[in-house]
Amino acid sequence: MHGASWEIRSFLLATSVIVSCFLLVLLYLAQATAVSAAGYEAQRFAAERDELRRQNALLVIESARLDSPARVEAEAQRLGLVRAATIGLIPSEAVAAAR
Amino acid sequence: MTATISHRRLRVLFAFFAVASLVLSARLAYWQTVGRGELLSRATDQVHSDLAVAAQRGIIKDRSGAILATTVELRSLYAIPAQMKDRDGNDTFASVAAAIAPILGERPEVLRAAFASGAEWLFVRRRLPEDVAARIAALHIKGLGFEMEPKRLYPNGAVGAQVLGFVNDDGLGQYGVEGRYDDELAGTPGRLVVARDPANRELALGLRAAVAARNGDDLSLTIDLAVQNAAERELAAVVEREKAAGGAIVILDPKDGAVLAIASSPTYDPARVGSAKAEALRDRAISWTYEPGSTMKAITVAAALDKGVITPSTTYEDRGCATIGGRTLCNAGFRSYGQTNVTQILARSQNAGAVFVAGKLGAAELNAYVHAFGFGERTGVDLAVETGGIVRPLAEWYPVDLGTISFGQGLSVTPLQLASAYAAIANGGTLYRPYVVASRRDADGEHRTAPVAVRRVISQETSATLVTMLTATVDIGIANAAALKGFSVAGKTGTAQIPSDDGRYVDDAYISSFAGFVPAIDPRMVVVVVLERPQSKLLGTVPAMNTFKTIATDALRYARVQPDRP
Numbered sequence: 001m002h003g004a005s006w007e008i009r010s011f012l013l014a015t016s017v018i019v020s021c022f023l024l025v026l027l028y029l030a031q032a033t034a035v036s037a038a039g040y041e042a043q044r045f046a047a048e049r050d051e052l053r054r055q056n057a058l059l060v061i062e063s064a065r066l067d068s069p070a071r072v073e074a075e076a077q078r079l080g081l082v083r084a085a086t087i088g089l090i091p092s093e094a095v096a097a098a099r
Numbered sequence: 100m101t102a103t104i105s106h107r108r109l110r111v112l113f114a115f116f117a118v119a120s121l122v123l124s125a126r127l128a129y130w131q132t133v134g135r136g137e138l139l140s141r142a143t144d145q146v147h148s149d150l151a152v153a154a155q156r157g158i159i160k161d162r163s164g165a166i167l168a169t170t171v172e173l174r175s176l177y178a179i180p181a182q183m184k185d186r187d188g189n190d191t192f193a194s195v196a197a198a199i200a201p202i203l204g205e206r207p208e209v210l211r212a213a214f215a216s217g218a219e220w221l222f223v224r225r226r227l228p229e230d231v232a233a234r235i236a237a238l239h240i241k242g243l244g245f246e247m248e249p250k251r252l253y254p255n256g257a258v259g260a261q262v263l264g265f266v267n268d269d270g271l272g273q274y275g276v277e278g279r280y281d282d283e284l285a286g287t288p289g290r291l292v293v294a295r296d297p298a299n300r301e302l303a304l305g306l307r308a309a310v311a312a313r314n315g316d317d318l319s320l321t322i323d324l325a326v327q328n329a330a331e332r333e334l335a336a337v338v339e340r341e342k343a344a345g346g347a348i349v350i351l352d353p354k355d356g357a358v359l360a361i362a363s364s365p366t367y368d369p370a371r372v373g374s375a376k377a378e379a380l381r382d383r384a385i386s387w388t389y390e391p392g393s394t395m396k397a398i399t400v401a402a403a404l405d406k407g408v409i410t411p412s413t414t415y416e417d418r419g420c421a422t423i424g425g426r427t428l429c430n431a432g433f434r435s436y437g438q439t440n441v442t443q444i445l446a447r448s449q450n451a452g453a454v455f456v457a458g459k460l461g462a463a464e465l466n467a468y469v470h471a472f473g474f475g476e477r478t479g480v481d482l483a484v485e486t487g488g489i490v491r492p493l494a495e496w497y498p499v500d501l502g503t504i505s506f507g508q509g510l511s512v513t514p515l516q517l518a519s520a521y522a523a524i525a526n527g528g529t530l531y532r533p534y535v536v537a538s539r540r541d542a543d544g545e546h547r548t549a550p551v552a553v554r555r556v557i558s559q560e561t562s563a564t565l566v567t568m569l570t571a572t573v574d575i576g577i578a579n580a581a582a583l584k585g586f587s588v589a590g591k592t593g594t595a596q597i598p599s600d601d602g603r604y605v606d607d608a609y610i611s612s613f614a615g616f617v618p619a620i621d622p623r624m625v626v627v628v629v630l631e632r633p634q635s636k637l638l639g640t641v642p643a644m645n646t647f648k649t650i651a652t653d654a655l656r657y658a659r660v661q662p663d664r665p
Contacts, residue, residue, distance in 0.1 A: 032304060035303050035304055036302065036303050036304060038303060039301065039302060039303020039304070040300060040303070042303070043300060043301050054171060054172050057169070057171045058171055058229055060166065060169075061166065061169060061171065061252050061254050062254075064165060064166040064169075064254035064255070065254040065255070067165065068254060068255040068256070068258065068324075068328075069255075069258070069324060069325050069328040069329075070255060070256060070258050070328050070331075070332070073328070073332070087656055091661060092661075
């Protein structure tokens with residue numbers, strides 16, 4: 001009876017060790033997989049960020065192109081606008097005195 | 100029948116396994132100890148990639164923050180012809196070429212020939228416009244792919260091309276600011292070492308070593324895009340009207356030498372440098388020299404006033420010509436004016452009068468002042484490919500040179516040098532080094548350029564006197580066409596002959612110019628307009644003055660400068 005109890009304890013101990021090791025390995029693998037998956041996700045986000053930055057840069061350039069004085073002048077000419085012959089200026093001193 | 104195994108066979112089998120085990124163990128031990136490094140290296144090479152990370156080239160902006168040049172990643176279309184197969188394994192070169200040719204604006208047979216050239220991998224078109232790339236990507240054609248490549252873009256087209264320069268296919272800055280500040284703009288590439296999976300994706304776990312790229316510095320220029328645009332527009336117009344061989348316009352802020360605009364004709368589009376003529380790449384404002392003609396008289400008079408050998412009211416008897424060094428030098432049209440004072444010499448642009456003033460001054464002093472005003476040496480402007488012009492050493496002067504140089508013949512200058520010298524007259528007598536980059540921004544912050552006062556050339560009093568005389572030249576003299584309503588203008592015209600290869604002057608061809616500043620008191624800008632071989636010939640200064648007038652009107656209006664005259 002004493003011998004059988006020892007055998008059972010040994011079996012349970014060995015089983016526990018094996019199961020624990022298995023669980024530890026499983027835990028490690030799960031974490032490693034999660035990190036890898038997160039890495040891929042981060043990489044996808046980084047690529048998305050880079051593309052959005054690129055698109056933004058292209059829009060900034062397009063905006064600069066549309067703001068270009070040469071383009072604005074050409075467009076004004078196309079619309080038949082003419083340059084003002086004179087621009088009336090009010091001296092700042094006169095404005096200040098009137099206040 | 101009972102099968103028996105002989106003991107001898109068992110021993111041989113045992114011995115074989117024993118030896119095999121020993122050999123394998125030894126081999127295993129070798130790879131785990133001595134050969135470990137090699138094995139590790141081979142395994143590492145399979146999964147690691149070592150890439151150079153390109154640095155972003157810096158942005159160039161004008162003084163108001165408008166983008167003049169920037170870099171973006173554009174998609175380049177490549178082809179792997181071996182992958183262009185249908186389900187039966189036949190080539191699809193023709194159908195692929197037919198599908199993308201209209202989008203690329205190319206003939207299908209050209210593309211088909213490229214696919215069939217036998218190349219394993221080839222660029223079909225590099226740095227495509229975004230809409231074109233998107234249309235091709237939407238076709239999802241097997242065997243076509245995109246790779247990002249940096250492209251320098253200039254949103255204002257050809258405006259400012261001569262100041263900016265361009266970036267060649269190797270990514271190197273050429274000419275202008277791009278050339279002069281290439282090291283600062285380019286930045287330093289980084290390095291990225293990572294482990295990758297078979298799909299070429301970076302692994303989160305594994306070796307990762309990175310040296311970040313240092314992006315290029317951003318530059319803010321002194322250039323004012325609105326003024327630059329006006330200068331280029333007016334230069335192109337006058338060159339076309341006058342059928343001139345070329346021309347240049349320089350606009351400076353006389354207070355510190357900041358360059359507001361530089362225009363040069365012929366010019367080029369930085370986006371199409373490949374099709375530009377070599378002459379168009381030369382910035383005539385800094386890389387081209389000419390004899391300045393009568394614009395130089397202001398320098399001669401400034402020197403003589405500063406040395407105290409004349410005053411504005413000093414008079415002489417003008418007989419139309421002056422003899423010096425055995426040579427006779429005459430006024431334009433051989434006109435004689437009789438009793439003339441120095442103010443009238445400038446107002447009428449009398450060559451004989453300039454010779455008279457130079458005679459009072461002497462060759463050594465004139466030579467010293469010409470150099471002091473910055474002629475004969477580079478201004479030091481921060482643009483690539485500047486030339487210094489020619490002022491012969493005093494020891495090489497013939498006696499007649501004192502006379503010819505006094506009215507701008509026998510020396511050569513750049514338009515920028517002349518603008519710089521007039522800026523010194525305008526600002527009270529200090530010669531500033533012209534500069535284009537107002538500030539540079541890097542990771543440490545903004546570094547502003549401090550204006551450099553090269554030297555004091557003339558006294559404040561001389562400057563004030565000369566400004567009055569040059570204002571009279573515009574108000575009542577030869578430069579009256581440059582007069583602006585509401586603003587005082589000081590300036591001087593110049594008509595110069597063109598030296599030919601045989602040492603004589605070219606017949607009936609001239610370089611016409613106007614150098615002036617506005618308002619004459621507390622000036623906001625110095626403008627030099629130079630036209631090469633205008634069809635108006637001797638009257639070429641008139642279109643030069645008209646060009647000055649239009650640009651000055653625009654620039655003053657844009658800068659909201661209050662008129663200083665009723």
